[in-house]
Amino acid sequence: MNTITATNFNFPGQKNVYKGKVREVYNINDQELVMIATDRLSAFDVVMPKGIPYKGQILNQIATKMMAATEDLVPNWLTATPDPNVAVGHLCEPFKVEMVIRGYMSGHAAREYKAGKRMLCGVAMPEGMKENDAFPEPIITPATKAEMGDHDEDISREDILKRGIVSEADYLVLEDYTRKLFQRGTEIAASRGLILVDTKYEFGKTKDGKIVLIDEIHTPDSSRYFYAEGYQERQDKGEAQKQLSKEFVRQWLIANNFQGLEGQVVPEMTDDYITSVSERYIELYENITGEKFIKADVSNIQQRIEANVLEYLK
Known part of the structure; x- marks a missing residue:
């Protein structure tokens, strides 16, 4: 191949x-x-x-x-x-944070919720939710950018500003851009019969100081999609959602006892x-x-x- x-x-x-x-x-x-x-x-x-x-x-x-x-x-x-x-x-010059935005409680957010946590990156998650339910409104849960091989880490807006990772003026722009992009991505997905569940955006500054979107956007590696048809029915029945994302690879790895932890071996990929x-x-x-x-x-x-x-x- x-x-x-x-x-x-x-x-x-x-x-x-x-x-x-x-x-x-x-x-x-x-x-x-x-x-x-x-x-x-x-x-x-x-x-x-x-x-x-x-x-x-x-x-x-x-x-x-x-x-x-x-x-x-x-x-x-x-x-x-x-x-x-x-x-x-x-x-x-890339900002050292990834702007993760979630419209639904899925993936990492759902794993944290299952573990009993109700705060993610300083943002409250309502009681009584089940996996893949929509949040009342999308939440921004940033992550610090990791160097090759290291895990990205959840971080709150407060910590980003306190540690001076991004200035407050720039961070307000990043949040505004993140919400606008997610809204447009949600509309594009809906026109294809899909739900944009969550995604991440990366931004950088050009030499003349302009903040711009960089890297990838709305790809299956950076985003999670559900099929809109049958979504509510599956939620009501407590069934897994039919999704379009890299999550199927993660689930295969988890089923084969691999989550990137020390001592674990990547299963054979035939x-x-x-x-x-x-x-x-x-x-x-x-x-x-x-x-x-x-x-x-x-x-x-x-x-x-x-x-x-x-x-x-x-």
Whole structure:
């Protein structure tokens, strides 16, 4: 299976490379960034040993489409997409927080709630909720950005300001942008018969001090979606929701005794399992965008990406 799990390019004007869990970011002349979405799969902040075919292309194309669909509300870093796996944009200084926003009590929030907690990142969660119920209104539960391999940590707005991670003036902008993006994302999802359950946004500052949206937006890696049809019926019956997100990978790992904890071993990912994950990602793409997924030529992904980026940089 042809996948791209690591890159080692040397582009003209290249200053340095940052390798995240899934993306590799090349700094060109301290002016722009070339961001390559690999096929790496990360869960519980651990990168899985094998890549997932077309995953990088899917994430990159959803993110770039969603940036185009929200740029009237919130400025973003993106300037070009020279290859299915590549986004190019302005060099930014990232804020060291992820703005997580939750419309429903699912995933991490539900796990914390089950453990008896009623506060998440300094925000109260009402009594009497059950998993996947909607919050009275969306809540913002930020996380501190982790370096490679470390877990992101929940943090309250108060701690962010107290520790000087973000200034109060900037944080008010981040909150405003987060709510606006989530509202637009909710509307886009509803038009596709989906519910945007929760998501995270990352922001940075351009050289001239403008706050912009960076990284990915409304992808299955950064967001959780439910199918709207049958949602209420499933809630009333206490059944699991039918969802479109990376949660199915997390659930498979949990069922195989892996949650990224010390001493735990990643279960074997067979070719059949990898194919099934790839097919799920294609399903996600088509449902989220409402468009048919067109597979890029993967006969030599590295060569294709390098040629397209070099052509763009000319």
